[in-house]
Amino acid sequence: MATVNPDPDFDVVMLGTDIGIYGLARAFHERYGIVSTVISRVVAGPVKNSRIIRVIDLGEEAGRPETLAALEQEGRRRKAAGRTTLLLSNADTFSRMLSEQAEWLRQWYVVPAVDGSVLDISADKVEFARVCGELDIPTPRTLVQDFTGADAPDWSPEDVDLTFPVVAKPAVGAAYEGLVFEGKQKIYLVDTPAQLRDIFDRVKRSGFRDRFVVQELIPGDDTAMRSITAYVDSSGQATLLATAQVLLQEHTPLAIGNPAAMVTTPFPELMEQAERFLTHVGYRGFANFDVKLDPRDGVMKFFEMNPRIGRNNYYVTAAGANVAEFITTDLIEKRSHDQVVVRNEILYSVLPQPLLRRYLSGEARALHQRVSAKGVHHPLVYRDTLWRKGYVAMAKANYVKKYQTYYPRPTDSGF
Structure with a gap:
């Protein structure tokens, strides 16, 4: 593992407030000793009261103009002090904002923003499925419901030529994240056509x-x-390139689909397919893919690509490939990094282990038992403040209630 640089010659500013942001900040602190600055309108527990993060609290009423103003202020201050500053984010809305504002922001920051046309392909589940089809990368059968003309008086949702139950979700996360309505979910399991019409109406x-x-x-x-x-x-x-097998996902309505426990395991075919997709579309930066093994035909099917490093990025760092090093080598040191394929097997988990074991059986339970014996890697468990130790303990305990409420026992579909 690389040694810590006691005097890094660059700064890090981030947008966001979830465990993915803390995982990134932790990676930069582990590798370079950097205390990152996080700009956010909500100071949530994952980034609160930390020795490795300085938080700029914009307040809950802040929007895009206030965020950009804070970025300008921070950027000007750091540039005047002669500092090179890397700007990172880990949310679909911020990925889009950085892409649109990259030229302006580069007055003060090193901005690893995805080109707009490439973002339009990779962040859009419809375009993603189309490109995968061109590249012979398997995906689930996908239909599209377009709401762009929904203000027309004669608009109505189209019939769905699929066998129910089906899964419904927004094609572009950035267009959906800020909406508030009763029954909102990140992903919907839909049992009947009538239920789908009700979801579309809301x-x-x-x-x-x-x-x-x-x-x-x-x-x-x-x-x-x-x-x-x-x-x-x-x-x-x-x-x-890193891959992992998920053991258990989160199941609250707005977090469903986020892995809560994973074992890093090399899947060479998936790595090759992901690399082929990224090369084909001309992608640059961090990317995260969701894939599922279809038991009906034994084929791994790609669901989507997130144009960012992902909420659970610390699983890569925990496996020995510190994610901060790759972007720093590329954009700050401006040199090439040898390709790293993660092969080390570790258990990443945000859950209490007795809770996780309750949901595992057969091969998955044996895998957990074998790998957990070598230790459990939690992104928030770090040499940080006493307050944060209490927060992590409380967050783990809260998962027991969440699973009892939303996913009391494992199902054959994961819903």
Whole structure:
């Protein structure tokens, strides 16, 4: 493992407030000793009262103008002090904002923003499925419901030529994240056409004017899910490839689908397919893919790509490939990094282990038992403040209530 640089010659500013941001800040602190600055309108527990993060609290009423103003102020101050500053984010809305404002922000920051046309392809589940089809990368059968004309008096949702139950979700996360309405979920399991019409009606009334995708339901519990994380440098080379088998996902309505426990395991075919997709579309930066093993035909099927490093990025760092090093080597040191394929096997988990074991059986339980014996890696468990130790303990305990409420026992579908 690389040694810590006691006097890094650059700063890090981030947008966001979840455990993914803390995981990134932790990676920079572990590798370079950096205390990152986080700009946020909500100071949530994952970034609160930390020795490795300085938080700029914009307040809950702040929007995009206030965020950009804070970025300008921070950027001007650091540039005047002669500092090089790396600007990072880990949310769809921020990815879009940085892409749109990259030229302006580069007055003060090093901005690893995805080009707008590339973002339009990679962040859009409809376009993602289309490109995967061109590249012979398997995906679930996907239909599209377009809400862009939903203000017309004669608008109505189209019929769905799929066998129910199906899965419905927004095609572009950035168009959906800020909406507030009763019954909102990140992903919907839909049992009947009538239920789908009801969901579409609520989505329409919320003001959503983009597209939803409706996909065939791939059977299999959470252990059939796979995660891929990659970094593509400025020259177009994939310098980081990591994969993991999910053991259990989160199941609250607005977090469903986020892995809560994973074992890093190399899946060479998935790495090759992900690298092929990223090369084909000309992608640069961090990317995260969601994939599921279809038990009906034994084929791994790609669901989507997130144009960012992902909420659970610390699983890569915990496995020995510190994510901070790849982007720093590329954009700060401006040199190439040898490709790293993560092969080390570790258990990443935000859950109490007795709770996790309750949901595992067979091969997954044996895998957990074997790998957990070597230790459990939690992104928030770090040499930080006493307050944070209490927060992590409380967050773990809260998971017991969450699973009892939303997912009291494992199901064959993962819903």
